[in-house]
Amino acid sequence: MSLTAPSTRPDRPSLRRRLVRLAERATTPLLPADYLDLFDPLRPGADLRGRIVEVHPETADAATIVIRPGADWAGHVPGQYVRIGVDVDGIRQWRAYSLTHGPRPDGFISITVKAVPGGLVSTHLVRESRPGTLVHLEQAQGEFVLPTDGGKFLFVTAGSGVTPVIGMLRNLYPVADGGVVRLARAAAYDIVVLHVAPSEPDSIFIDNLRALDAAGLIRLVARYDDEHGVLDVADLETLVPDLHERSTLACGPGGLLDALQDHHDARGLDLLTEQFRVTTLVVGEGGTVDFTGSSSGAGTTVDADGATPILDAAEAAGVLMPSGCRMGICFGCVLPLKEGAVRDLRTGAVTTATPGETEGSGVPIQTCISAAAGACVIDH
C-alpha cells in the first residue's frame, strides 16, 4: 500500500473569519466591537465587564455589590478575588475585592466592600454605586483558597478580611429557604472561625457566621476590641485549643498577619495569608522617569517624587499604564526598568538596572509600589 499525501487545497479562511474581516473593513478605523459594545457590552468576545444588579448594605459602612459578569467570565474558586475597574468622579480606578460567594446558580458574582475612611473606591462603591452601572472586570485570581480534600482549619478574619472566608463558607454550607444545606462534600471539613473586629456592630457577616455556628457547622470565636481588648496572638491556644491540628488561613491587616506568621513559624504550623493593604515604610528620593519603547507613552518624561509610586506619577502625567491591584500583589503593573534605581515603598529595598550589566530586556519592576530613587528609564 502506498501512502499519498492527501491533496491539500490552499487554506481558505473559514466563512466566519471572512465575515469578521468584512466587518472590520466596514468599520475601520474602529472595530466591529466598538459598535457592538453600544448595544451589548456583556456579550461573548467583549472586553470583560459586568453590570451591577444589586447593592445592599451589610453594616453602616459596608455593602455587598452583586454583579452580572460578562459572558466570558470564567468562574472562580471561593476565596479568590476579582480586580474591578470603577469610574470614580469620571476616572477609572482599579481595585481588588474578594468574591463573597461560591459560584451562584444565577451566574452573578458578589463582592463586599468596606468603606475605608478617605478611601476613594471603597467609599464610592458603598455609598454611590447604583444598579445598572457598568464596571470593568478581570478574571478571578488568587491562591487564598481551601484545599478541596477537606481537613481541619482555623480561619482568622479581621475586619473586612472576613470577605474571602465568607465566600468559602457559603460555598461549603449554602443557605436555602429551609436553612443551611448539609452537603456531602462539606462533611470532610472541620472549621473554626476566629473573627476579630473593632466592635460587634462593625462586623460584616456576623449573622451568617452565627447561623453556621448555631447549626453546628463551624465553631465561631468572636473577639471584639471594645469588649475583649485587642487580640493577642499568644492567646490563640486558649481560644482554639486544638490549634496544632489545624491549618490556618488568615486575612486581615498586616500587623495581625505578621504576628500570626511569627507565632505559627515558632510552632511549625501551616499558615496561608491574604493581605488587603500594604504599608508604606520608606520614602525614596525621587527622580525623573523616562519612558522608552513602543507604547503610546514612549517618549514621555515624568517627574516622580520619592513617596509616589511610579504608576501614580506616570498616570498623573497622562501615560497609559498597565495596572491591577495597585498594591503590589498582582503584578499587573510590571514593566522593565532599563536603567536607574527604584525603591520598594513597602520594604525600602532598592532595585537597580545598569545598562550592559543587567539583562538586556531590563529588570521587571512593579510600578505601583516602586518609587523613583534617582533617574530611571522604563521600557513601555
Place this chain on the structure above:
Amino acid sequence: MTVLQKKAHNPIGHLTPEDIEQLGVELDAIRQSVIDTRGADDAAYIRKVIDAQRKLELGSRAILLISMFPPAWVVGTAGLAVAKIIENMEIGHNVMHGQWDWMRDPKIHSTTWEWDNASPSEQWKHSHNELHHTYTNVIGKDNDLGYGIMRVDEDQRWVPFYTAQPLWNFVNACFFEYGIAAYDLELGKNLATKERRNDPEFRARAKVTLKKIRNQMTKDYVIHPLVSGPSFLNTLAANATANLIRNLWTHSVIMCGHFPEGVETFERKSIVGETRGEWYLRQMLGSANISGSKAMHFMTGNLSFQIEHHLFPDLPSNRYQQIAPQVQALFEKYGLTYTTGSLPRQVASAWKKVIRLSLPNNFGRKARAKVLPMLPVPTRRTVDDAAAA
C-alpha cells in the same frame, strides 16, 4: 497682517513684563478651576457624544443600504456627513489632544484613538499637537500658516506660485483630509530631494499613511457600496458626498481659527526664551473665535472657541464655552482684542486674505508708508527699540 513685531501700532506695547506674567497667573487659575471640577459629568458627556455619534453613523449607513431611493439617499448622506464631522471634530480632534486622558479609559485615550480621516492619528498628533500648538502663528515654524501651499501673511515671501492660491485653497478644502495627510507627512519638503524621498523614516511613515488611506477608501467606496447591492453607485456617491461635506466644513472651521483679519503672527526669534505668560499671550492674539449657536459650536468640535482651545488645548472641549466669558474678561482687562465673528463673516475674512495675499504685498496699491522698525515685545528690548521708544 504683518508679524506683530513689525506693526506700526504694537497691540501689546502697553503691557509690561509684569502684566504679562500676571496674565499668565490669571489664566493658570482659570485652567485650575476646570481641572478641579472635572468629573463624572464631563465623562458622561463625552461618552454620550461617542455613543450618539456611532449610532448616527450606523443608522445613516443602514439607511444608505437602500440609497437608490432618493429620500433615503438624502437622509443617509446628511446623517453620515454629520456623523463624520462630529467624529473628526468634537471627538477625534479633542480626544487626540488628550482632553479625555484624565479618565484613564483606554478606549477614549489620546494614545489609542484612531480617527475617520486619511491622516493616521500618530502623525496628526505630531504635526498638530506638538508643532502647531507649540509654535502657533510663528512664521517659519508653524506650518499651519498656509499649510505650505498658501501665503496667508504679508511676511511670507511672495512667489508666483501663490497667484493661484485661491484655487489651491478650494481644492484643498474639497480634499481636506488628504491635504492634512500630505501635510502631516510634510510631503512638499520630503519629496523635494532624492535623499529625503529615500529616507527610511519618511518611507515608513508614508507607508502607514497609504495603508490608512487604502482602508478608508475601501470602507467608503468599496465595502459599503457593495453591501448596498443594487444601490452600489448611489451609496458610493453618498459616501463621497458625505466626505466632501465633512472636508468643506472642517476646512472652513479651521480657516476661521487663525486666518481671519485681526489675528496676529509672530517672528521666529520673538519666541526664543518665551515665558509661560508670553506663550499664553501669543495664543490669545494668534487665534480667532466663531460666534454662533450651541449647535454650531458643537459641530465645530468647540473649535469655535479657538482662543480658549489654544490657551488650554488639553481641557475638555465641553468646558470651553463655560470659561469663555472669563477669558474674554481678561482680554478686556489687559486691553487686548478678542477676535471673534459669525461663521460667514470669519470664513469670508479668511478667504479675502487668501485672495489678497495671492498677489505681492503692494500690488496695485501705492507703496505703503515705510514700515516702522520692529516694535518691541516688551520683554526683549533691543537697542533699536529703545531708540524708537
